[in-house]
Amino acid sequence: MEAAPTGQRSSHQSVEKGRSRHKIPRDVETDIAYLYEVLPQLSRIFRIIDKIGEGTFSTVYLAEAQMTDGSRRMFALKHLIPTSHPVRIAAELQCLTVAGGTENVMGVTYCFRKEHHVVIVMPYMEHQTFVDIVGSLSFEDVKHYIFHLLKALRHIHKFGIIHRDIKPTNFLFNQQRREYSLVDFGLAQGTPDTQIELLKELLGLDKAPRSVFGEKNINGTNSHKPGTDKVEGLLLKTKREEVIPRKIVSSKHRSVPVRTPLNQKPKAPAVSPMLTCNCFMTDRVCNICLSRKQQVAPRAGTPGFRAPEVLTKCPNQGTAIDMWSAGVILLSLLSGRYPFFKASDDLIALTQIMTIRGSRETKEAAKTFGKSIVCSRELPRLDLRILCETLRGLRSWDDASLPAEFQASRNPAEVKQDAGSPARKRMSSGSLRSIAELQEMGWDKAPDDVYDLLDKLLDLNPATRITASMALQHPLFKDMTV
Template identity: 55%
Template sequence: MMETMLESHRDEQHPHQAEDFHRKLEQNSKLSGIKKDIEKLYEAVPQLVNVFKIKEKIGEGTFSSVYLATAQLQTGLEEKMALKHLIPTSHPLRIAAELQCLTVAGGQDNVMGVKYCFRKNDHVVIVMPYLEHESFLDILNSLSFEEVREYMFNLFKALRRIHHFGIVHRDVKPSNFLYNRQLKKYALVDFGLAQGTPDTKIELLKTAHSEDQQEDSVHHSVQRSVFGERNFNVYSSTYQENSSTKVKLIKQAKVIDVSSRKLVTKKKIIFTKTVSNGAARKAAGPLNPPCDCYATDRVCSVCLSRPQQVAPRAGTPGFRAPEVLTKCPTQTTAIDMWSAGIIFLSLLSGRYPFFKASDDLTALAQIMTVRGSRETIQAARTFGKSVVCTQVVPTQNLRTLCEKLRGTNSGCKRSQGEVPKGSENDSALPFAVDKPCAPEALGKQIQQRKSLKEGDSALEIKATDMKGWDQVPDEAYDLLDKLLDLNPATRVTAKEALLHPFFKDIRL
C-alpha cells in the first residue's frame, strides 16, 4: 500500500519521469513476450535450434509471425534469414499453395523466394532471404520523383512475374513490397492470400480457394503485417466524405436483402447500402419483414438491423478493387493492378493511406469521389453489378488532386486542414489534409524561403529542392488513370505497364 502511494506521489511530482518509467515497463514486458514466443517456436520446431539463432520478432499478422534469424555458414560467416511461422490452424492446402508460389515464381524479378521449409506436426516455418527495408510511411515524403518511378517499375516487374504463372496476389500493398532504398532492392512477399487464375500454372492454387471461409472473415477484421511493417491503416484517413452521397449496390436478377452501414466522422456523414444474396422477400413474415427502402434515398430499420456483408479473401481495406468491393465472382490479376494504382496514387500525392473505410460500400463511395459516380456505375454494369448513387459526383483530375495534396501546385500549407485554393470541385476531394508537409521538408522550406508576407502561410519552394516533383510528366498521370480503370477488363496489365511511355528510358 505504501509503495503504491509513493509511486503515485512520484508520478505527480515528476510526470516526465513517470512517463519514461511506464514506457520502459511496457518495453520490457513486450521484450519478455517476444522472448517467450521465440522459446515456444524452438520447442514447436526443434530442428531450428541447430541451424538458426533467432534474434527478434519483426512482424506479426493474422496467419503468421515473422522472425529475424542468422544462419552459420560453412565459411564461418553469418547470413540473415527471415523465418515465417505459420499458425497451426492455417489450412494445410493454403500453406502448400503459398510454398508452391514461392518456389515456382519466386527468386527473381523482385519476387521473394524460399530457401528452406521446416515442419513439425502442425507447425510450419518457411525460411526466406532477409531484405532489410524502409517503412513506406517514413520515407514517403522524402522520395524523389525518380525514386518513385523506379519503385513502380520494379513493382510491375514483380507483378508481371507472378501473373505470368497465373497467380493473383490479392494483397498488394506497400508493406508486402519490401524496398531497400540504399541498395535499390525490392521484394514482393506474402502469398498467404494468393489465388489462381483459371489457367494458373500453380497446381495447388486450383483448389486452394475452397478452404475454410472462416479464415477470410478473420482477415477482413484484423490487419496483417509482414516483416515488421506497421499497420498504417490505423492512421487518420485521407478522404473527406460527401455529405449527401448515398450508394446502393444491387445484385442483378436476384431477390434483394439489404444491409446497411453508417460511417460518422468529425466532418460529415455518408450513408451506404449494399445488397446481399438472399431471398428475404420470399421468406418475409412476422420474424423476417421485407425491406421497403429499395431504390430510395433512405435506409429502413429492417436494413439497419441486418449484418454487414463481407467479401471473401478481400485483401487489405483501402486497396480493394471495385470488382472486389462489389462482390464480383470473377476476379482476375486486374485486382493486383488496381492495388498497384492505389500505391502509385499515394506516391504521387504524398498521402498514405489514401483511402480508409470500415466497410466495402463506404470504400466504393470513396472511390466514386475520385473516379466519378457515373463512371463507377457504368463500370459496375460491365461485371454484372448495379450501383445506385443519389448524387452525381464528378471525376477528379488526377494531376490537380495529387498536386494539391503534395503541395507542388501552390505551395505547402502550414496550418492544419488548410487546402490550397483551386478548382470548383474542391469540395468533392476525398481526403482530409491532416499532414500537409513532412516536418523535415517544412523545416527546409522555412530556412530557404526568400520572403514571407505577414499572415500568409504559403512558403516559397525552390525548384532545386523539389526533387523532380515540379516536373512530373503527363505520362505519370496517364499511367495512373489506366491503373485506376474502374473496368477490370480494360485495366492496364503489368506487362503493358512496363511498356508505358512513363518508363521509356528504363531497361527491362
C-alpha cells in the first residue's frame, strides 16, 4: 500500500471533515474519534468516514486515503476488540495474506498496531445488503452467487482453512458488477493438515476444557504464553508501536450446586456410563447426566447457519460445516426467505432442521458421529423443491401441505385472499412478487439440478456431505467456467 500522508490532524477535525460530506450519528463520531486516539498513526493516512459493520469481536469502518499517484481509494478498517488473543489476530492475518486476494477471498493491504489495539486494512468492496436483495434476485443471479461462494470455499479449504462463520454478511456481493468477496476469518480454524501455521496453534488452544453448555472463547484471554513468538514475528512485519502483553482473568465455569451434610465433601455419583438417562422430559437433572464428562467441541458460527454436527457438539468438525452453511444460504436464495432458520438455542435450531430434513434422518445421521438424538414426535422429510416454490409463491399453500411451522411465513394478505380467489396470482412471503414477475426472473424454469445440489449441501452426515470441489463439478454449473 502506497499512500501519501494526509498530514497530522486532530481527531475532531477529521470527524468534522467527514461529517461535511456524509452525515453520521453522534455515537459513530465518538467511536471514530476514539479510534484516532488509540491509533494516532491512522490520522496521517486515512480519513475515516463511517462505521459500516459491527460484530462480537470487531468493528469495521469505511475510510479514504490519498495514494501517491494522487488518486483517492476507499478502504475497510477492521478494528479488533482489545481482548482478542494475539494468536487469533495473527492467524486471521495469516489467512488473509496466504489465501486472500484471489478466488473471491478478501486480501489484506496493511496492518496497524499499538499496544492491544489492532486495525487490519483491506480494500473496500461496494456491496448490497443481502436482506434487501434476496427476494429480487433472478434465478441466474442466484446460480452465479452460489457458484462464486463455492469457488471461495474450495480455495480456502485447499489451504486447510475452516471458515466457521459462512453467512451472507460475510460474503460480500455487488449485484451490478457481479463481484464477490469472502471476508472475516476471525473464527477460522485449521484442518489437521492445514497450511496455515498459526491455525495449528489455535487447535491447541481450542482443546482446553469448557462447559458443555457454553463455547470456549479464546478471545476472552490474552495472556502471553511460550510459543507466541510466531505471532510477534508476523505482526512485526507491519508498522506498529511496541506491543505490551496483557493478562486478563477469565471467568470460571459455574458448577451445579449439590446439597450435602455439613463438613462432608460431595462424592461423585457412582453410575455406569451404559445406563440410560432417566431425567428426559422432567424438570430435574439426574445423577447420570451429572456424572457425564464435559464435552469439548468448537461451537462457533452464527445461529441459523450451524451444521448439525456443531449443534450436537461433535468434536471432529471439518470443512463440511462451511458447506452446510452454504446450503442454508442457497435455501434462503431459493425460497426468498431470510433468515430461513432463526432459533434462540441449539436444541430449537436442531428441531428446525428436523422439520426440513426429517427426524428419522437426523437421528440416523447423528449416530454416524457418535451422538444420540431423541425426538418426541416423528417429523417427515420435506421435498425441497415444493418447500422453496411454496415459500417463494410459485405454488399454492393448499397444494403444498407444508407443516404448521411454515404457516407463519405466509403473507397475511395472501391468507385473506385465499378464501375469495383461489386462482389469484400468489405472492411470496420473501419477495412479495407476482407469478408473472417470478416467471420473468426465471424462477418457473429453475431446474431440478439446483435442488439436487441443495440436497447434497444439506446432507445431515458431514462424512457424505458434498465438498466445494465436487459441488463446482455439479451439472448445475455445466455452462460455467470452474
